Ligand code: C2E
Ligand code: MG
């Protein structure tokens with residue numbers, strides 16, 4: 143609360159705001175160092191075919207190992223977005239994920255896909271297009287094996303740069319996934335106005351299916367609608383057997399969640415892949 147003792151009613155002292163600002167400043171500087179020292183890591187969570195259980199690929203999820211307990215990506219990515227650090231971090235993610243996929247293509251299976259989260263801020267920077275193309279060329283992977291995950295917040299402000307970026311990326315052959323669908327005000331128009339191939343149902347939808355019959359039917363109707371519109375539909379946050387059976391009953395295409403596989407560092411993922419392919 144602002145103190146009301148200024149001559150003109152303007153307050154210069156707002157402790158809560160100060161703390162938050164300092165906190166952000168500290169995180170920003172720390173992130174800058176982590177990036178410079180190459181200390182971020184990617185974890186990889188497997189994604190499976192809902193029909194036959196086959197491994198299809200992975201989603202790359204960034205980690206800040208030294209501060210993992212306090213700073214999950216949900217906390218530090220927004221700070222990086224506000225300070226434009228996200229461009230450098232995002233570029234590192236793209237290069238690292240594609241490099242890793244190239245290795246797994248050679249060692250295990252050239253059909254494996256890699257899903258990469260792209261911040262709305264990155265989509266507003268034209269450099270993203272050349273960065274993605276360059277990372278493909280450097281690692282000799284096909285764009286068709288790369289899924290770029292974007293959130294609806296990127297689409298809400300009718301931004302011509304975002305529209306342009308998505309069209310070009312789609313033309314290059316990248317697959318575009320709309321992440322966290324069903325969480326905010328999920329506009330059906332967005333699904334048709336942008337070149338979207340895949341829709342990921344937000345993990346909160348999994349939980350609500352257990353809550354009431356009505357919510358269950360919303361889930362079913364949404365799944366049916368997305369299938370009718372020919373999207374590949376992915377369930378994220380699948381944690382229980384009963385959630386998995388529901389996803390299969392509603393004919394979702396792909397499954398991701400703790401029940402099927404946790405996000406793992408590269409070394410653990412290597413072991414996991416060796417088991418999958420019995421190498
Ligand atoms: P997201 O893209 O929706 O990723 C899914 C999140 O759900 C991940 O959290 C994952 O660890 C978690 N998750 C997976 N399975 C389950 C489950 O069964 N139950 C529950 N409760 N959670 C599950 P994480 O890794 O903490 O990432 C959080 C968010 O941070 C991501 O949400 C994404 O929006 C953002 N993020 C992560 N990595 C990156 C990145 O490299 N770049 C950008 N721009 N954003 C990232
Ligand atoms: Mg994602």
Ligand code: MG
Nearest residue numbers: 321322342378
């Ligand atoms: Mg998601």
Ligand code: MG
Nearest residue numbers: 216293321322
């Ligand atoms: Mg999310």
